Each structure stands twice: as structure tokens, then as C-alpha cells.
Amino acid sequence: MSMHTARHRHRWWIAACAAVLAVIGGLVAVTEVRIAGDLLERDGLEAFYTQPADALSGDPGSIVKSEPLLGVPMDTRAWRIMYRSTDLHGDPVVATGVVVTPLGPAPAGGRTVVSWGHPTTGSAASCAPSRSLDPYIGIEGMRVLLDRGYTVVATDYTGMGTEGPDSYLIGVTEGHNVLDAVRAAQAIPAAEASSDVVLWGHSQGGQAVLFAAELAEEYAPELDIRAVAAAAPAADLKALMKTHLDDISGVTIGSYAFTAFSEIYADRGADIDAILTPEAVAIQPQMNALCLLTHIEELHEIAGPVVGTFTSADPTTTEPWATLLEENSAGGTAFGAPLLIVQGLDDELVRPADTEVYVEHAKSLGMDVTYRTVRVATHGTIAYLGLFDLVEFLDRAGV
Incomplete structure (x- = not known):
């Protein structure tokens, strides 16, 4: 190797390292600005x-109220929003969430809106994702979706974030929240949100977006649901409950x-x-x-002593619970948009066999269903490990 070549490679290596360090430095700077913005936003959070x-x-x-966010x-x-929705009875309720949109010009006609349904974070108001220090961290696949030019809106669901009836696994209320979040995004001019909609959710959020898709034609006919995708959805509540009664x-x-x-169903x-x-009733205030x-460790510490003695009867066969679980399971009606279901084969919460039953049921209704499995994915990782399948599915759907 000549000294000229050695010096050239040495200079190239120095330049490459400098470029990498510049990128890392830029990312650190951006992250620091975002964290600083997140911290500044904590002031006045309760007032919002x-x-x-x-x-x-x-x-x-x-929109009830909205405010631009600093740590974006x-x-x-991005904006934090409070918006109006309706519950399963059609009564007015309020929900909160966030809207995120890319910088730069929108396509003609506006941006496709992705309405995200988050997995279980809890049911108390403080468990709302939009209240967290980083309100975007739980929007799985957000960066990929933003890079495609979409506006992303993420509801907290009614009863979280702000006052309202509990909506945990109440399919119709969650579905309304997901659809009304799109309308709320459209009400923010700078979000440039169109009526083209993709519904995307994980676990509890998978149930929410499946209900939203089933309800959309009647509840929000002005929205064009272009595609629906769910990662390990809580589609069959009876099967989910049966599997985990004693754990x-x-x-x-x-x-x-x-x-x-x-x-919700006291009447x-x-x-x-x-x-x-x-014993199980006694721990409910603490758990909720x-x-x-x-608080997963604390939850498990409280819950541990009643494992195996949680229920006094099987809710999947005891009324009114059996009927209520069935009513809040997806698949009651078909919808026209193409559907993607991604499922981790190492998922121990939403079992692959239960998801397969839902997929076959949806196909029997004449729906256009794509089912993909990921061998190494658990319940916690499937929404990320299924992103390749999500992008491929959206490309095929022409969204």
C-alpha cells in the first residue's frame, strides 16, 4: 500500500468518523431539545x-381545547387535544390525546390520518399516554408512519386523561373514541388531515380499531377507512378471559x-x-x-395472593358476564376495508390459536384479511416486529 493510499484512507476514516459523530451529536441535541420541551410542558398539565x-x-x-407541544x-x-366523543349509549363524553404531523407540504387533498389505538396502560386518568413525559413513545411505528407523510392521532380513550366513564375493553366507546380522534385531527388546520384513514392498534387498541372499523360506516360515514391493522388484538374477550382466569x-x-x-353495565x-x-374485590381500588x-411489579405483588381465587364463578359461562364479553368481542359485523392481523408466535397473553380463530371468522364474513405471524415476537414486541408487514400491507392497499 502506497503512503498516498494510506493517507487517503486515513483521511476518509477521519471524515467518516466525523460524519457519524455529527449525526450522533445532532440526535443528542434533538433529543435534549425534545426532553427539555417535555419537561416544560409539565407545568399546567393538570389545568389542560x-x-x-x-x-x-x-x-x-x-375540539374542546388544544395546545401545541414543545417536545416533539x-x-x-404536535398538539395535545381534548375532544368530544360518545359512549356506547350515544351519550356525550370527552376524550384526550395527541396529534402529530410531519413538517413540509402535504399531498394534494391533505394527509392520510392514522388513528392509533394503544395497548393497555391502565384505567386511571393518570395512565393516559398523552399525560406521560414522552406522549409519543408508546405510539408503535410512529416514525415509520410519519415518514410516509401521514398525520398520526392517538386517543387516550374515555375515562383516561380526563373525567369520564370507564371505557376499558368497552368496544363501542373505544371505537367511537378512535373515529372521533380523526375528526379532532381534521379540526386542527395545521395537521392537514384528510378524510382518508388508516386504523392501527395493538392489544386493547387492536380491539378498539376493529370496533372502529365495524362502526365507521354508520357512525362516521364521511371518513374513508382505507386500511385496518391490528397487532395481537384482544379480539375475543371470552377466549382471553378463559385463558388467564387462574394466572x-x-x-x-x-x-x-x-x-x-x-x-358501565350496572343496569x-x-x-x-x-x-x-x-379477597379480589378488596384489592380492586389499589389495582385500578x-x-x-x-407499576407492573407493584400490581403483581398486590395481585399475587388472589391468583387462583380471583373469581367466584367462570365469567365466560356466567351471566351477564358471558354475554357482555361476547358483545365486546370483535367480529360482530364485516367491514369493507382490507385488514391486516399480525401475531407473535411467542405471545403468551393473546394466544396465536385465539387470533387464528378470529382471522378465520373474519374471512368467513367475506372480509379481505391478511394474516402474518412473527416467530420470535412476544405480546410486547409484536407491534414493532410486525412493522415490515404493516408497511407492505399499506403499500398493497395503495395508502
Whole structure:
């Protein structure tokens, strides 16, 4: 090797290292700015989530209040929103969330809107993703979606973030929240949101977007649901409950679900004292005050002593619980948009066999269903490890 060649390679190596360091430095700087913005936004946070007197007065999807966010993902603008929706009875409710949109010119006609349904984070107001220090971190695939030019809106669901009835696994309420979030995004001019919609959700959010797709034609006919995608959806609540009746997941998720159902369906005989043991009833206030992602060890410590003695009867065969679980399971009606289901084969919460049953049921309704599995994916990783399948699916759907 000549000295000239050696010097050339040495200079190239120095230049390459400098470029990498510049990129890393830029990312660090952007991250620092984002974190600084996130911290500044903590001031006055409670005031934002306090509803004004006219919060319930307005059309579904109309904005109650909004504020621009400071700590935003790179090359985006974002807003925290409070908007109007309706519950399963059609009564007015309020929901909160965030809207994120890329910088730069939108396509002619506006941006496709992705309405994201988040997985279980808890049921207390403080467990709302939009309240967290980084309100975007849980929007799985957000960067990929923004880079495709979409506007992303993420609801907290009613009863989280701000005052409202509990909506945990209440399919119709969640579905309305997901659809009205799109309308709320459209009400922010700078979001440049069109009526073209992609629904994307994970676990509880998978159930939410499946219900949104089933309800959209009647509830929000002005929206064009172009594609629906769900990662390990909680599609069959009876199967989910049956699988986990006697384990720690059943106690944790069941604590959120039985509390919600006993509140929402009290008029139909959903008495929590009639389905849970006295020991299980006693821990409900503690369980429901804690958030899944930040208090998982504490939740399991509280739940552990009642594993195996959580329910006093099988809710999948005992009324009114059996009917309520069935009513809040997806697949009650077909929808026209193409559907992608991605499922991790190492998922121990939403079992692959249960997802396959839903997929076959959806196909039997004449729906256009794509089913993809990922061998190494768990329940927690499937939404990320399924992103390649999501992008391929959206390309095929022409969105």
C-alpha cells in the first residue's frame, strides 16, 4: 500500500468518523431539545385536563381545547387535544390525546390520518399516554408512519386523561373514541388531515380499531377507512378471559375489566361482588389506581395472593358476564376495508390459536384479511416486529 493510499484512507476514516459523530451529536441535541420541551410542558398539565363547563356541548369530534407541544419528534408539529366523543349509549363524553404531523407540504387533498389505538396502560386518568413525559413513545411505528407523510392521532380513550366513564375493553366507546380522534385531527388546520384513514392498534387498541372499523360506516360515514391493522388484538374477550382466569395476567387485566364492566353495565346486573371473591374485590381500588407500564411489579405483588381465587364463578359461562364479553368481542359485523392481523408466535397473553380463530371468522364474513405471524415476537414486541408487514400491507392497499 502506497503512503498516498494510506493517507487517503486515513483521511476518509477521519471524515467518516466525523460524519457519524455529527449525526450522533445532532440526535443528542434533538433529543435534549425534545426532553427539555417535555419537561416544560409539565407545568399546567393538570389545568389542560380539567374540563370546561361546556365540554360536553358540541358535535362528536369537535375540539374542546388544544395546545401545541414543545417536545416533539424530529421534523414534526404536535398538539395535545381534548375532544368530544360518545359512549356506547350515544351519550356525550370527552376524550384526550395527541396529534402529530410531519413538517413540509402535504399531498394534494391533505394527509392520510392514522388513528392509533394503544395497548393497555391502565384505567386511571393518570395512565393516559398523552399525560406521560414522552406522549409519543408508546405510539408503535410512529416514525415509520410519519415518514410516509401521514398525520398520526392517538386517543387516550374515555375515562383516561380526563373525567369520564370507564371505557376499558368497552368496544363501542373505544371505537367511537378512535373515529372521533380523526375528526379532532381534521379540526386542527395545521395537521392537514384528510378524510382518508388508516386504523392501527395493538392489544386493547387492536380491539378498539376493529370496533372502529365495524362502526365507521354508520357512525362516521364521511371518513374513508382505507386500511385496518391490528397487532395481537384482544379480539375475543371470552377466549382471553378463559385463558388467564387462574394466572397473574388474568388478575391484572381482569381488575381493570371487571371494574369497567360493573360500572358501565350496572343496569344489566354486572355486580362485581357477584363474580369476584371478597379477597379480589378488596384489592380492586389499589389495582385500578396503578398504571400497567410503570407499576407492573407493584400490581403483581398486590395481585399475587388472589391468583387462583380471583373469581367466584367462570365469567365466560356466567351471566351477564358471558354475554357482555361476547358483545365486546370483535367480529360482530364485516367491514369493507382490507385488514391486516399480525401475531407473535411467542405471545403468551393473546394466544396465536385465539387470533387464528378470529382471522378465520373474519374471512368467513367475506372480509379481505391478511394474516402474518412473527416467530420470535412476544405480546410486547409484536407491534414493532410486525412493522415490515404493516408497511407492505399499506403499500398493497395503495395508502
